[in-house]
Amino acid sequence: MLKVEALSKHYGSKKVLSDVSFQINPGEVVGLVGENGAGKSTLLNILATLISPDKGNLSFDDHSYDSDLQKVRKKIGYIPQDIAVWEDFTVEENMVFFEQLSWKKKSKAELRQLCQNMKLEQWKEKTQSLSGGMKRKLNIAISLIHDPDILLLDEPTVGIDLKSRKEIGSYLHGLAKHEGKTVIYTSHDMEEILSFCDRVYCIGEDPFYKELLEENGKLVQVL
Numbered sequence: 406m407l408k409v410e411a412l413s414k415h416y417g418s419k420k421v422l423s424d425v426s427f428q429i430n431p432g433e434v435v436g437l438v439g440e441n442g443a444g445k446s447t448l449l450n451i452l453a454t455l456i457s458p459d460k461g462n463l464s465f466d467d468h469s470y471d472s473d474l475q476k477v478r479k480k481i482g483y484i485p486q487d488i489a490v491w492e493d494f495t496v497e498e499n500m501v502f503f504e505q506l507s508w509k510k511k512s513k514a515e516l517r518q519l520c521q522n523m524k525l526e527q528w529k530e531k532t533q534s535l536s537g538g539m540k541r542k543l544n545i546a547i548s549l550i551h552d553p554d555i556l557l558l559d560e561p562t563v564g565i566d567l568k569s570r571k572e573i574g575s576y577l578h579g580l581a582k583h584e585g586k587t588v589i590y591t592s593h594d595m596e597e598i599l600s601f602c603d604r605v606y607c608i609g610e611d612p613f614y615k616e617l618l619e620e621n622g623k624l625v626q627v628l
């Protein structure tokens with residue numbers, strides 16, 4: 406379980422997160438929504454241990470972010486907004502390269518299976534020739550090499566076609582429901598949030614998202 410207690414973060418005089426608390430269970434898919442600049446990426450980056458909060462206690466499966474940082478990091482898979490793959494490498498070469506950097510070892514067959522699970526079949530193709538949706542799938546497959554328990558995704562489906570969006574959304578949903586992973590992702594796509602998320606956290610004071618989601622029967626908590 407992911408536990409966040411009394412988390413705050415500011416940049417200079419700008420308060421971004423103020424006394425935020427929540428808990429997320431294994432197997433849940435949680436969406437983070439809010440207007441531009443509300444603090445979604447900031448929260449995701451704190452959960453990914455990439456930036457530190459000003460105050461607050463965070464833990465995952467009873468491992469504290471403060472005292473058990475290495476254990477927590479091993480459990481996290483983070484997919485940033487910008488696709489980070491080697492364009493000159495094939496899909497296979499990318500997977501093997503990142504497997505070598507990973508603390509968890511996987512055979513080539515297992516790496517290929519990860520891609521196939523995402524409906525990414527172009528194993529021998531150069532990454533530069535893949536569509537945006539396929540590159541995004543590769544990015545997600547790379548983040549799964551070390552079998553993380555918690556997946557943090559910053560706008561994983563932005564700028565890609567509807568078919569890939571749906572495939573990625575249902576794949577992430579399946580990871581939560583069949584493998585018990587905790588999935589947290591940001592999106593501006595309300596249809597996607599409505600289809601794939603069990604719960605939604607709204608960041609910021611604008612009531613727009615909360616009202617829209619509640620009208621559609623979603624459980625929403627304002628952070």
Ligand SMILES: Nc1ncnc2c1ncn2[C@@H]1O[C@H](COP(=O)(O)OP(=O)(O)OP(=O)(O)O)[C@@H](O)[C@H]1O
Binds near residue numbers: 421443445
């Ligand atoms: N390193 C930083 N230094 C100063 N201000 C920052 C920094 N990172 C973010 N901010 C500010 O904090 C606020 C929250 O930014 P954040 O990127 O978390 O928002 P967001 O909800 O993810 O926005 P978007 O939907 O546009 O991606 C913004 O006003 C941003 O300008």
